[in-house]
Amino acid sequence: MRGLSLLFFLLISLALLLPAPAAADLLITPKRLVLDSQSRDGIFRLVNTSDRAQSYELVWQQLRMNEMGTLDDMGENAAGAASRLLLLAPTRVTLQPGERQTVRLTPRLPEGLPEGEYMSHLLFRPVTPPPPPSSVTGQGAEMQLAVRVGFSIPVFLRHGNLSAQAAIRPIGIDANGVTVEMRREGTASIFGNLSMFWGQPGRDGLQVGRLDSVAIYANLTQRTVTVPFDPASGVTVGAGLLMVRYTDPDSNAVLAESTVRLE
Secondary structure (H helix, E strand, O other): OHHHHHHHHHHHHHHHHOOOHHHHOEEEEOOOEEEEOOOOOEEEEEEEOOOOOEEEEEEEEOEEEOOOOOEEEOOOOOOOOOHHHEEEEOOEEEEOOOOEEEEEEEEOOOOOOOOEEEEEEEEEEEOOOOOOOEEEEEOOEEEEEOOOOOEEEEEEEEEOOOOEEEEEEEEEEOOOEEEEEEEEEEOOOEEEEEEEEEEOOOOOOEEEEEEEEEEEOOOOOEEEEEEEEOHHHOOOOOOEEEEEEEEOOOOOOEEEEEEEEEO
16 A cells, blocks of 8 residues: 555656646647627637647537636536537647648527627647656556646637626735735626736836736636736835736736735
């Protein structure tokens, strides 16, 4: 039993330390797809960036965000799924090294569909045999560990006149960063980048931290995130003014901001 426990520990440690080479095998754009009822099609563009052929099957997932920002699997019968309103083609791709491919999603909205935001995640799951696995040997037993990485991209379909607003406020600070409470109002998800600036009253603030691609999905009214301090800023945050700003990732428009005085 001790030998098995040690082997299990080694396997977990190795899994945490191994690089994920497949993470660089497939380039997907965009990283989030938002469609509305007037959209003709949504398109993902794929590029095989590896040096060997890669095959992927495209599978729908029904994931929902919780207040900690992690995603829970709600199962295939989840309410509000966009997958039931979209025609996906193709559902499997094989790409040679450097080859490009488009994946098309076409809305198919039934009459009488209630207004709202519908959401699913599209998983690009590798079906190509993985590279030779790493081996872990202990006390005469050998186990092999192979790493496969899939890519899950959120897809939103908005039907009707939807909107969303955000509010933020810092609620805690320590040596590592600032904890920010985020609130969302409205009928749609909201996405943005969080930036932190620190300085003295009457002076321009210096950017001391940033966290990109922070979302509050429509199933949530609030969530809490921690924005880490950036050591590269060379700034030691102390007494002064700390401003946290939430901006649109495309237009850089300010969605919400809050300033607190540090003593």
